[in-house]
Amino acid sequence: MSDNQPLMSIEAMNARIHRSPFNRWLGLEAIAATATDVVIRVNWREEMGGSPDTGAAHGGVLAAIVDATASYTVAAAIGRIGPTLDMRVDFHKSAKPGNITATGRLIKMGRSIASVDVTLCDVDGKLISSGRVVFFVQQNS
Amino acid sequence: MSDNQPLMSIEAMNARIHRSPFNRWLGLEAIAATATDVVIRVNWREEMGGSPDTGAAHGGVLAAIVDATASYTVAAAIGRIGPTLDMRVDFHKSAKPGNITATGRLIKMGRSIASVDVTLCDVDGKLISSGRVVFFVQQNS
Amino acid sequence: MSDNQPLMSIEAMNARIHRSPFNRWLGLEAIAATATDVVIRVNWREEMGGSPDTGAAHGGVLAAIVDATASYTVAAAIGRIGPTLDMRVDFHKSAKPGNITATGRLIKMGRSIASVDVTLCDVDGKLISSGRVVFFVQQNS
Amino acid sequence: MSDNQPLMSIEAMNARIHRSPFNRWLGLEAIAATATDVVIRVNWREEMGGSPDTGAAHGGVLAAIVDATASYTVAAAIGRIGPTLDMRVDFHKSAKPGNITATGRLIKMGRSIASVDVTLCDVDGKLISSGRVVFFVQQNS
Numbered sequence: 001m002s003d004n005q006p007l008m009s010i011e012a013m014n015a016r017i018h019r020s021p022f023n024r025w026l027g028l029e030a031i032a033a034t035a036t037d038v039v040i041r042v043n044w045r046e047e048m049g050g051s052p053d054t055g056a057a058h059g060g061v062l063a064a065i066v067d068a069t070a071s072y073t074v075a076a077a078i079g080r081i082g083p084t085l086d087m088r089v090d091f092h093k094s095a096k097p098g099n100i101t102a103t104g105r106l107i108k109m110g111r112s113i114a115s116v117d118v119t120l121c122d123v124d125g126k127l128i129s130s131g132r133v134v135f136f137v138q139q140n141s
Numbered sequence: 142m143s144d145n146q147p148l149m150s151i152e153a154m155n156a157r158i159h160r161s162p163f164n165r166w167l168g169l170e171a172i173a174a175t176a177t178d179v180v181i182r183v184n185w186r187e188e189m190g191g192s193p194d195t196g197a198a199h200g201g202v203l204a205a206i207v208d209a210t211a212s213y214t215v216a217a218a219i220g221r222i223g224p225t226l227d228m229r230v231d232f233h234k235s236a237k238p239g240n241i242t243a244t245g246r247l248i249k250m251g252r253s254i255a256s257v258d259v260t261l262c263d264v265d266g267k268l269i270s271s272g273r274v275v276f277f278v279q280q281n282s
Numbered sequence: 283m284s285d286n287q288p289l290m291s292i293e294a295m296n297a298r299i300h301r302s303p304f305n306r307w308l309g310l311e312a313i314a315a316t317a318t319d320v321v322i323r324v325n326w327r328e329e330m331g332g333s334p335d336t337g338a339a340h341g342g343v344l345a346a347i348v349d350a351t352a353s354y355t356v357a358a359a360i361g362r363i364g365p366t367l368d369m370r371v372d373f374h375k376s377a378k379p380g381n382i383t384a385t386g387r388l389i390k391m392g393r394s395i396a397s398v399d400v401t402l403c404d405v406d407g408k409l410i411s412s413g414r415v416v417f418f419v420q421q422n423s
Numbered sequence: 424m425s426d427n428q429p430l431m432s433i434e435a436m437n438a439r440i441h442r443s444p445f446n447r448w449l450g451l452e453a454i455a456a457t458a459t460d461v462v463i464r465v466n467w468r469e470e471m472g473g474s475p476d477t478g479a480a481h482g483g484v485l486a487a488i489v490d491a492t493a494s495y496t497v498a499a500a501i502g503r504i505g506p507t508l509d510m511r512v513d514f515h516k517s518a519k520p521g522n523i524t525a526t527g528r529l530i531k532m533g534r535s536i537a538s539v540d541v542t543l544c545d546v547d548g549k550l551i552s553s554g555r556v557v558f559f560v561q562q563n564s
Contacts, residue, residue: 016193019193020190020191020192020193020199021187021188021189021190021191021193021196021199022188022189022190022191022199022201022202023191023199024188025188026201046162047162047163047165047166048162048163049161049162049163050161050162050163050164051161052157052160052161052162055162058161058162058163058164058205058208058209059205059208059225059228060163060167060201060202060204060205060206060207060208060209061163061201061205063201063204063205063208063228063230064199064200064201064202064204064205065201066201067199067200067201067204068199068201083232083235084200084232085231085232085367085395085416086229086230086231086232086368086416087200087204087229087230088227088228088229088370088511088555089204089227089228090226090227090530090531090538090555090557091224091225091226091227092530092531092533092538093531093533094224107513107515107550107553108513108515108516108550108553110515110516112394112418112420113367113418115513115515115553127530127531130530130531130538132511132513132553132555134367134368134416134513136394136395138394226508226536226557227509227557229370229414229511231389231390231397231414231416233389233390233392233397234390234392248372248374248409248412249372249374249375249409249412251374251375253535253559253561254508254559256372256374256412268389268390271389271390271397271414273370273372273412273414275372275508275509275557277535277536279535298475301475302472302473302474302475302481303469303470303471303472303473303475303478303481304470304471304472304473304481304483304484305473305481306470307470308483328444329444329445329447329448330444330445331443331444331445332443332444332445332446333443334439334442334443334444337444340443340444340445340446340487340490340491341487341490341507341510342445342449342483342484342486342487342488342489342490342491343445343483343487345483345486345487345490345510345512346481346482346483346484346486346487347483348483349481349482349483349486350481350483365514365517366482366514367513367514368511368512368513368514369482369486369511369512370509370510370511371486371509371510372508372509373506373507373508373509376506
């Protein structure tokens with residue numbers, strides 16, 4: 001078994017997603033994971049639309065996907081999840097309705113703090129959003 | 142009529158909220174507005190929970206509320222909404238299940254860019270999150 | 283003595299500023315402090331200019347002032363300084379050459395994490411920048 | 424000549440750095456550039472220290488390096504520089520005194536907005552900071 005195996009399996013991630021009410025609502029599905037990278041597919045639902053006119057995804061939905069994907073990237077790295085301290089999201093282009101692919105990448109795992117980058121692509125593979133999320137991961141805290 | 146009247150009325154905000162699928166799902170309800178400040182009540186629903194254990198609000202739901210509240214603060218200031226460029230959210234404490242009160246305050250309205258601060262309080266009036274959201278508000282762009 | 287007295291005095295802040303090479307270079311001078319708010323005056327020097335053409339302050343200088351002011355706001359609140367975890371700075375308008383007034387305000391002091399907002403005004407009292415800085419303040423860590 | 428050539432040459436970058444008072448003070452030196460990536464060497468000077476005790480780099484100096492490196496990444500992409508709208512910086516570990524290598528990478532060049540990621544490494548090649556910087560790049564604005 002490679003050193004690059006995630007400390008939480010894809011199956012365990014998906015089981016955990018289904019126990020979290022909002023992650024389940026988001027239709028998240030972990031599809032690939034290493035110890036530092038996670039790919040999550042988001043199954044589109046109409047209530048995710050923000051604009052009454054274009055049906056484009058609500059920025060808040062994209063932010064939520066960034067947060068959730070980053071959480072599971074931490075889980076892949078250390079086998080558990082800590083509270084989110086803060087996050088930044090950049091909206092690069094309007095996200096047309098349809099499934100979204102979210103990719104999380106661990107930037108730094110410290111003793112107390114973990115930093116994760118996330119990118120979101122639309123059904124055409126175009127970059128729509130990117131974000132940085134910071135977690136408190138200290139054990140026994 | 143005071144100079145401090147919002148350029149989008151509370152009624153118009155709520156009508157617009159109801160036309161946006163995700164804002165409607167979030168149960169947002171504008172309850173007060175001036176030209177620079179907006180207060181929005183968020184009606185709790187169980188699917189907003191993040192943690193399977195505590196039922197505490199999902200960070201992504203809080204981020205979405207920050208984004209939406211900031212949008213309506215821009216609407217109050219200039220009567221229309223522009224695309225979100227980026228946002229930052231800080232999570233100060235776990236948000237226990239229950240209605241949330243979101244307050245947006247205009248920090249700067251430039252020719253092209255608007256900056257808004259948002260704070261979220263839980264049912265006990267405790268600060269749970271705060272955020273900064275930046276919009277592109279240039280006309281004819 | 284009021285409960286609102288800072289836990290680090292203005293004199294102690296200024297002594298500490300003078301021992302930090304870059305804070306001394308920045309010409310920082312604490313001029314007011316309570317347990318939650320600090321005001322720092324920044325004495326302009328020509329090397330702070332960014333643009334070759336206008337001499338306007340370099341954005342990095344403004345970011346540095348935001349970071350330093352936030353540090354001393356934490357010092358006022360708890361009598362010591364912890365490492366900065368992350369910061370966000372918004373640049374609202376070009377900062378013309380001249381002294382800057384920086385105001386820090388404590389947003390949240392948690393057991394492990396402190397959050398501070400900072401605003402910067404130019405010699406005319408106009409808002410030029412604002413920022414959020416997050417510190418790790420856990421004792422014995 | 425490859426399509427990946429920068430639109431501002433390394434020589435032009437260094438000439439411009441020397442005309443900007445604070446960039447010159449920072450001792451920046453562009454050493455590599457393509458149309459999307461720029462590497463800048465920062466020559467350490469003692470006034471860059473933050474801590475009176477360890478001499479570690481001041482967080483504000485690191486933030487300034489992030490801002491400047493991102494600017495030159497925009498310059499490499501479009502041949503000119505626009506105003507910084509906002510930035511985020513994460514401090515991953517204490518930056519020991521010594522030269523710093525800064526790498527900027529263009530994430531998205533839009534019609535109005537450019538987004539750049541920057542990473543800073545210390546003399547040992549260890550990641551010390553990373554950041555995201557957003558610029559207004561609209562022509563004729």
